[in-house]
Amino acid sequence: MRLATFNVNGIAARLAGLLQWLEEAKPDVVALQEIKCEDARFPRDAFEARGWHVETHGQKGFNGVALLSRLPLGELSRGLPGDPEDEQARFIEASIGGLRIANLYLPNGNPQPGPKFAYKLAWMQRLERHARDLLATEQAVVLLGDWNVCPTDADVARPAEMADDALCRPESRAAFRRILVQGWTDAIRARFLNETVYTYWDYQAGAWAKNWGLRIDHLLLSPAAADRMLDAGIDRDVRARDKASDHVPVWVDLAD
DNA sequence: ATGCCTATGCGACATAGA
Numbered sequence: 001m002r003l004a005t006f007n008v009n010g011i012a013a014r015l016a017g018l019l020q021w022l023e024e025a026k027p028d029v030v031a032l033q034e035i036k037c038e039d040a041r042f043p044r045d046a047f048e049a050r051g052w053h054v055e056t057h058g059q060k061g062f063n064g065v066a067l068l069s070r071l072p073l074g075e076l077s078r079g080l081p082g083d084p085e086d087e088q089a090r091f092i093e094a095s096i097g098g099l100r101i102a103n104l105y106l107p108n109g110n111p112q113p114g115p116k117f118a119y120k121l122a123w124m125q126r127l128e129r130h131a132r133d134l135l136a137t138e139q140a141v142v143l144l145g146d147w148n149v150c151p152t153d154a155d156v157a158r159p160a161e162m163a164d165d166a167l168c169r170p171e172s173r174a175a176f177r178r179i180l181v182q183g184w185t186d187a188i189r190a191r192f193l194n195e196t197v198y199t200y201w202d203y204q205a206g207a208w209a210k211n212w213g214l215r216i217d218h219l220l221l222s223p224a225a226a227d228r229m230l231d232a233g234i235d236r237d238v239r240a241r242d243k244a245s246d247h248v249p250v251w252v253d254l255a256d
Numbered sequence: 257a258t259g260c261c262t263a264t265g266c267g268a269c270a271t272a273g274a
Contacts, residue, residue, distance in 0.1 A: 009273080010263050034273085036264065061264050062272065108274055148274070167274060202274070203261035214274075246262080246274080 001097065001254045002027040005217050007105070007146040007200075007247035011035040011066070014245055015043055019050070021238055021249060028070045029096055030249075031103035033146045035064035042066060059089040065105050065145070071097045080104070082126035090123070099225065099254075100134060104145035109166030117166050120148070124175035131179045134222065140254075141222035143184065146247065148216055149176045151186070155215035157198065167216060185226035187219040187252040188234065200247045201239055208239055217250045228254040 004027040008014040011032065022030070035042060039058045047054050047068055057078040058064035067073060073094040080091040093102040104127065109120030134141045149172045153159040162168045180186060188197065198213025207213065221229060230253040238248045 013263060034263090108272080110272095110274065162274090165274070200274075205260050207261095216274080243262095 001029070001099075001256055002251055003029045003031075003099075003101065003142055003144065003219065003254065004249050004251035005031040005033070005103070005144040005146070005219060006249040007033040007217060007245060009034050009036075009245040009247065011037060011042060013243065015046060017238070017241060017243055017245075019046065021235065022050070022068075025235060025249065025251065027249075027251060029101060030068040031101065031144050032066040032068065033064075033103070033105035034062075035066050036062060037064060055092060055094060057089045057092040059087075063089045063105060065090060065092045065103050067092055067094055067096075067101065067103055069094075069096050080123065080126050081130050083122075086123075098140065100137070100139050100141040102130075102134065102141065102143045104143065104147070106146060106148045108148050109169075109172065112164065112166040112169060117169075120166060121171055121175060124172070124179075128175065128179050128182075131184070131220075132182055135182055135184070138224060139222065140224040140228065142219060142225055142252070143222075144219040146216060147176065147218045149173065150214050150216055151176055151180075151189070151218075154196065155198075157210075157212040157214070162214075167214065180220070183223055184220035185223075185229070187221055187226075187229060187232040188215070188250060190226075190229070191232040197234055198236070199234055199250050203246050217247055219250065219252045221252070225254060230255055
C-alpha cells in the first residue's frame, strides 16, 4: 500500500499535473495540502471519475487539505483537536483499510517572531497532544503532510541563510522532536539515513536549478506502521515539470 | 538588506507562502 503526501500549492493550478502523477505513481492514498479552495470548489468529479474517494477540508483562498483514496474512507474528522476557535483548514483524518491516516498542513510561522510564529508553536503543541493520543491506540497510524519544519540542518541546503526562519528555529525543531520521540519513525530519514534529500524548492532565485531545497514534507509512522514499511521515496523529478508546485510528492510503501 | 516567483481573490494590487 502506497501512501503519499503532496503540497499542491493550489488544486486548480495543479489539477492536470496531479492527475498525471497519480497515473504514474499509482498511490493508494494521497494527502494533499494547500488546495486553496472551499470544499464546494474542489474538482471532486475529476478524481471520482478515475476511481478515487475524496474528502476535503477546505477554505477560501488559502490553506485547505484533502484525502484521496482508492479504498473508502471511514471515521472522518476535520480540524486539529484542541482549539474550537481555530478556523484555519489544516487537518483531516480518516481510517482507510485498517490504517489511521492524519493529513496535516502545519503553519509556516513567518515572520518570526510574531503572532504567526506563536500560532505555529501553539498548533504544534496541540499536535503533540493529538499525536500522543493516536499512538496510545497502538494502531498503525501515519501522520503525514507539510510540516513546515526542517528537523535538522541536514534538511536545509543553506542553513546559515535559514537560521532565523520559522522553519528552522530551535523552538520549531524542539516541538517536532517532542513529537518524534513519542515513538514515531520519520520514514524518509529512515530510508535515506545519511543522504541529502529535499521535498521543497523555492520558486525564487533559481532554487531548483541550484538544488537549494528543504526537507519539510514528512511521513511519521507509528510503531505498528513502521513495522510494515517496505520503502519510501521522493518524486523529485515532478519539480522540473511545467506548472510545478514548489513541493514534490513524498511517499511510503507499507506491507498489506 | 531585499527581492527574486507563484497562486488566489471580485482582482487592475494585496496577501500569503517558505
